[in-house]
Amino acid sequence: MDEKDAKDAKDSKTTKKRPFWQELPILVVVALLLSLVIKTFFVQAFSIPSDSMQPTLERGDRVLVDKLTPWFGATPERGEVVVFHDPANWLGDDPKKKPGNAVLDGIGEALTAVGLRPSSDEKDLIKRVIAVGGDTVQCDSGSPVKVNGVPLDEPYIYPGATPCNDHPAGTVTVPKDHLWVMGDHRNDSADSRFHTAEPSGGFVPVSDVVGRAFVVAWPIDRWHTLPVPHTFDQKQLH
Template sequence: MAVGARSGHEEPEKRPGEADGSPGAGVPAEAMSQASQEATGGPARTDGEDVSPGGDADGEGPRGAQPKKQRSFWKELPILIGIALVLALLIKTFLVQAFSIPSDSMQNTLQRGDRVLVDKLTPWFGAEPERGEVVVFHDPDNWLGDEAQTPQPGPVGGGVQKVLSFIGLMPSAEEKDLIKRVIAVGGDTVECQKGGPVKVNGKALSEKDYLFPDNTPCDDQPFGPIEIPKGKLWVMGDHRQNSLDSRYHPNQDHGFVPVSDVVGRAFVVAWPINRWSFLGVPGTFDQPGINAAAAAAPSAFGLAGAVPLVLWRRRKSAARSGTEELTLRSAPRD
């Protein structure tokens, strides 16, 4: 081969100081160290440990960076209070609200000054009050004009109560709501004669579990029979001789309470603590036959079963008549 000729597998021409062809070979160690320090933002490590660019060996972040300062409790407190108020307002509007008992009309189930929690969520799903439930409802037609009112608080107490009632933690001082027990609903017939029990759809109620001691069911104001229209309620207090309920308002829509005026069902006595209890539905309202629709069901089923039987008998009779007529026509004549 001629001098200076190159083969097809030649390697790159090596420069002075590059004995093994690797980059940086032959470069002084001080220069490499300085270059590494400039590239990584810190001194080069010579003990074999990796160094993250722009950070310490343990990867804790940029050298000299201070941890983010935590916000003080006093700065976060207004935010927490604001969130709590919004949540309380939402709960009061859509879920549960507190109400105060202003009179003695529901003794001994409820005492004057008791705080009850009212379920406001269920009516949003179309559920209507049922017999035996204790419900809070808006004054239908100035019923409260005859009942005792809650005393008005002073200026300071009134301001605090307005704020707390706005978010549902206290009842409003200007509330125009009543609380009674539902006795009959739309479609029912209710009555009570002097000396007798309250009857719903002909079934006598056993009210000893909730009626005030020594009270009569209706001796002070007998009524009925009265048929309750759809969308209306008949309500009575548990302290019958101290309750101006549906019986005492015959000139005001016959004493009926519109279902649309019902705020919700009172389900628990929340205050005072020593009176904490659930407000359930007495068992007498679950007795067989008290439901007007259920009472009419056997007759409806009987009628529904009788119609096909009558039609079948008429069809069979018509078929028999047709057969006899055909037989007479085909008989030989004399």
Template sequence: MSDVATAERAEAGGRARRQRPFWKELPLLIGIALVIALLIKTFLVQAFSIPSDSMQNTLQRGDRVLVDKLTPRFGSKPERGEVVVFRDPDDWLKDEPTAKPNPVQKVLGFIGLMPSAAEKDLIKRVVAVAGDTVECKGTGPLKVNGKELDEPYVFQGNTPCTVDDQGGQFRVTVPEGKLWVMGDHRQNSADSRYHQQDKNHGFVPVGNVVGRAFVVAWPLGRWNTLPVPDTFGQPGIKGARP
């Protein structure tokens, strides 16, 4: 037998001896998958669960939405009409019960394979950005920079503005670096209107925004995108932004 043939057989035998069984490689593969999932959650996309009825009918309690966390990292700021997830600005959730996930839910929430029950986040619609003047008189319509908004996403039976509670009537100008947010279920949403006495005067700091919710991913029967409504693109509405 030639020296070349002997060397080839020896190399093939070495590869066979070095090949590890699949069950030994499985933990490594799982570890790699978890690291990738964690990186996606941290930098790209994260799932969030809708905990209340404040965004009906756009979002239902228990819906899972996917949130784009990448574009804010490149300096993109939230725009009017976007549905955003944001960290609690100043104890907006102080009266809400804290969920108690089981160990499996904690792990899956940590790596982003399911919404994290421990995170104190809210989800609302941005209706005004820095420089905008937003106001409610009577039952509405809601106005931004003097433009009346046509809001078909407002919960059926609700009025765009609320007259029978404190905070429902207002006229404010949004400071630099802040947002004014409202829920689509106007008569069942503790949003910017009802936190005007907090340290931010009801405004949400842009730095608190986790990202934009862009799709309802679960349940499958409710799969839908979350585009910016046309009313926020009407001529003249954007004139006041710095």
């Protein structure tokens, strides 16, 4: 054995692998950083807080939201289910939180921050995009919703609910870079229709959209994707 081989053999004996308990903190930090990056730029989980999107989404469902495509300039389209920040205090003032365990609450907030727990942020809403900038929407009692004069066949709305009867909004034109949104449970959704008299006109700025919900991930027995309904494929809409 020459001098170099002897030195290599000596080095290999003196170099010991780190025990797992020393590597674990590093692995945890790397995992948290990856989760934070994924949540910030790619996909985020959201918890459904109400019944306004029944039957498509039930209270307590966890949906995954695509946050990547907007980075490439994509904008929401008719028929998509989107999560968006409260555009004009639609939800009112924050209700007072009941006192809880400060430690557990802190852990929960930390897990939500890095994307390891679904967000149930009360300042985020989830609705279906019915019309986009430049569209004209007609929402009259006793009639289907019409977009650019085309009546929508809406098989996704809650059984027994009416398209506009409970809160007709008349005819509105959606401003550029804004959306008109409605819940699938029309009789239990305080959506764009309920805010037409406000300064916002009931429209949601595209800049407030977090992303598109594309799948119900939890509970397992409710797993399903959220495609755009065929009713929005009509050429006349465009």
